[in-house]
Amino acid sequence: MHTKLSGSPASSASASVDNASGSLRFAQELLTRAGIGMHGVQPWDMTLKDPGVPARALAEGNLGLGEAYMNGDWEAEHLDEFFARLLRAGVADMVNPAALLFHAVKAKFLNLQNKDRAWQVGEQHYDLGNEFYESMLDPRMTYTCGYWKDASDLAEAQTAKLDLICRKLRLTPGQRVLDIGCGWGSFMSYAAQHYGVECVGVTISREQCDWAKARYPDLPLDFRLQDYRDIDEQFDHIVSVGMFEHVGRKNHRVYMETAHRCLKDDGLFLLHTIGKNRRHSTPDRWIDKYIFRNGDLPSIGQVGDAIDGLFVAEDMHNFGADYDKTLMAWCKNFEAAWPSFAERMGERFFRMWRYYLLSCAGAFRARDIQLWQWVLSKKGVLGGYERVS
Numbered sequence: 001m002h003t004k005l006s007g008s009p010a011s012s013a014s015a016s017v018d019n020a021s022g023s024l025r026f027a028q029e030l031l032t033r034a035g036i037g038m039h040g041v042q043p044w045d046m047t048l049k050d051p052g053v054p055a056r057a058l059a060e061g062n063l064g065l066g067e068a069y070m071n072g073d074w075e076a077e078h079l080d081e082f083f084a085r086l087l088r089a090g091v092a093d094m095v096n097p098a099a100l101l102f103h104a105v106k107a108k109f110l111n112l113q114n115k116d117r118a119w120q121v122g123e124q125h126y127d128l129g130n131e132f133y134e135s136m137l138d139p140r141m142t143y144t145c146g147y148w149k150d151a152s153d154l155a156e157a158q159t160a161k162l163d164l165i166c167r168k169l170r171l172t173p174g175q176r177v178l179d180i181g182c183g184w185g186s187f188m189s190y191a192a193q194h195y196g197v198e199c200v201g202v203t204i205s206r207e208q209c210d211w212a213k214a215r216y217p218d219l220p221l222d223f224r225l226q227d228y229r230d231i232d233e234q235f236d237h238i239v240s241v242g243m244f245e246h247v248g249r250k251n252h253r254v255y256m257e258t259a260h261r262c263l264k265d266d267g268l269f270l271l272h273t274i275g276k277n278r279r280h281s282t283p284d285r286w287i288d289k290y291i292f293r294n295g296d297l298p299s300i301g302q303v304g305d306a307i308d309g310l311f312v313a314e315d316m317h318n319f320g321a322d323y324d325k326t327l328m329a330w331c332k333n334f335e336a337a338w339p340s341f342a343e344r345m346g347e348r349f350f351r352m353w354r355y356y357l358l359s360c361a362g363a364f365r366a367r368d369i370q371l372w373q374w375v376l377s378k379k380g381v382l383g384g385y386e387r388v389s
Contacts, residue, residue: 027054034089036082044081048074062092066286066359070351079355080328083362130211133184135337136330141184141211144242144272145323145371149389154329157322162190165239167388168315168375169268171195175236178202178262180228181243185212185221192219200235202226228258237267244273248296252306260310263378269311271374274323275299291356297369311376314385320370327361 028038031046040047048054050073056064068074076082086092130141137143138158146157147164165187171177173196179188182201185208191197198220203209204227212223228243238259247255259269276297283296298306300316307313334357338350363369375385 023055023058024051027058030091030094031086034085034091036085040075040077043077044085046074046076046082050074061285062287062359063285063289066290066352066355069355070290070348072347072351079358080324080331080361080365083359084365085362087363087366087368128207130184130207132341135340136333138186140186140189142186143183145274145319146326146329147319148322148325149319154326154333157326157329158186159190162187163194164388165241165270165272165373166191166195168373169237169239169270171197171237173197176200178231178233178235178238180231180238180240180259181246182208182212182223183242184208185216185223187239187241188212188221188223189216189219192216192221197236198222200224200233202228202231229254231258231262233262234264235262235267236264238263238269239272240270241272242274244271245295245297246292247298248294249298249302252298252302256306256310259376260378265378267378268314268381269376271303271372271376273298273303273372273374274320275303275370275372277368277370287356290352300372303372303374307376311378312380313374314377314381315373315375315387317373317375317387317389318370319373320364320367323364323371324361327357327364331357331361 031038036042037045038048039045046053050068050071053065053068053074056068058064060067069079133141133143138146138155140158140162142158142162145161146154147161148157149160151157151160169177171191175197177188177191177197177199179199179201182188182199182203183205185201188199188201189212192199200222201212202224203212204225206225209223209225212221240259244255263269274297276299279299279301281299288295304313331354334353342350360369364371377385
């Protein structure tokens, strides 16, 4: 009986081949639904270098697929379009590996973004080095979606986005503004220079904080290495650009209570965040492990729950398609600058970062994820809030 359970080496090898062949056939069927092949004929096709990739992707989802790409086990000339087609066709919804169960339970029941853990993403991602980000981003170091309505390049798109925020907040000289998750100070510097306001910004990245302090010593800007939950001051307006994705569903309400506590009664709060289409979804395991530790995209319903009884939603503007263009511009800059970082960071990092930028571009292109700007008030704008675009 023991021999039958164990199987001979020959039978085990045969079973492995059968499993691999079955996974390959199933993967081919799924990819065909999205118009994707496995032989590199079309620029968005997969080219397999390891026949075990389909089995790993089916067993582990994007974590397995992403790690296989990092290892060089498969290629796609246009990785962004590969993901756009995959997601648009709903192929990812047809793969539900058991390995996701623990990750889903952990995200649902544990506070992965508490005060101790909140600093992890700063250390892992934002503290990679300012020189690295300077090579990829626009001159102001704006690491969020640009606004491409009338823009012809990345710098113009980011400037347009910053000005859009200032106009939506109705900034006037002398006002005091809080920036929750200020990054390298792109919004704060622009608002101070062009709208005459004073700003306080908090970040959990030491690299960002030090860089911003050195860059803008002569502007009325106060950069603080601080958790948002510890802020207890009054401001005319509040802005948060690309930070809410790190807050986590367990902390959404505390975040909004903090903003409510710090905002004057007649002030406005602009929340700029990536969002997901479904409330009941699980954070991506590959993104969580390699890019944004403990990230958790909100849904419209979750934002609504968080602001319930605290804020009036004056406006919600979705320009998620613009993130596709932004990410493609970042990837172009990253690849052009890579020779300067190749020796220090290595080929696996290059493939990881390329996978990150292009898979996200594909997700926005497929409209699988969104980019929202919410304008919130505490008591409602008398006479109504006029949309700015």
